[in-house]
Amino acid sequence: MSEKILIIGAGGQIGTELTIKLRELYGKDNVVAADINSGSNELMYSGPFEILDATRKDDVKKAIKKYKITQVYLMAAMLSAVGEKFPEKAWSLNMNSLLIALDLAKDGLYKKLFWPSSMAAFGPTSPKKNTPQETIMDPSTVYGISKLAGERWCEYYFQKFGVDVRSIRYPGIISWKTKPGGGTTDYAIDIFYKAVNHEDYNCFLSEHTRLPMMYMDDAIKATVDIMQAPSEQIKVRSSYNLSAIDFTPEEVYNEIKKHYPDFKVNYVPDFRQQIADSWPQSIDDSVARKDWNWNHSFDLEKMTKDMIKNLSN
Ligand code: AKB
DSSP states (O other), rough: OOOOOETTTTTTTHHHHHHHHHHHHHHHHEEEEESSSSOHHHHHHHHOOOOTTTTTHHHHHHHHHTTTHHHHHHHOOOOHHHHSHHHHHHHHHHHHHHHHHHHHHHHTTSEEEOOOGGGGGTTTTSSSSSBBSSSSSOSSHHHHHHHHHOOOOOOOHHHHHHHHEEEEEEEEEEOOOOOSSOSTOOOOOHHHHHHHHTTTEEEEEOTTEEEEEEEEHHHHHHHHHHSSSSSSGGSSOOOEOOOOEOHHHHHHHHHTTOOTTTTTTOOOTTTTTHHTTTTSSOOOOOOHHHHHHHOOOOOOHHHHHOOOOOOOO
């Protein structure tokens, strides 16, 4: 039977590019994009599109039935920085949408769920360097707490009810197509926009703040790979560590300067500095590499060239 895919939160940073990739792979009519808001023309007119609130169970159920969905990618979430401004909303969106998706899978409405966790599930006392797959997790943001709780729910639904749920802990994702909204790693995208527009950049993190990052092409590849892997290869049912590169604001600035020698950055850390300081600096993703052959292909230099080429167009 061919797959019928529903992407909830398809208008977001990852959702947009994931929808385009899945439409290439599975055929445009087999991939339904859904979001609470309307999206880009590319997203809305390259295949079916539904306005959908991920926290309304009946509406999600109706969409799954209408299109005879077999797989759901639940990408709707409120990110770390904005989540600190609206803690109740962040908790409600991030948790309720997941519990609804898990319940509908448990009830047999569809077969396979992808749900993104994040490096934000780690916290100040987690090891900072090469953070292992299994270690202390004490997230200090509402977003991070919702990701850690979500991971436990995923494992629970797999163990108790056999729900085929798959998840990865994304690092900061760098991309040019759709801007992220409200993350702590967003500086690493904003900095490119400013450079290409020949403007100075006021960076909200300090110059030596090292964080794990990944180019969108690699993130999409990881997402598709984990969903396509045979079930027996997915041995971790909470969420897999995932990593590609790590850098500081100063390092990405120096790389951009190779293309824009006059580019200037000022460092004016705000409340997001404390969030960044609570996260890992680098991540050990050897378990994902072993279990489902994950590997990345973009380093800082290649990513910088690609970002600048696409943003300049
Ligand atoms: C954020 O900064 O909140 C996200 C994340 C690391 O999950 N990019």
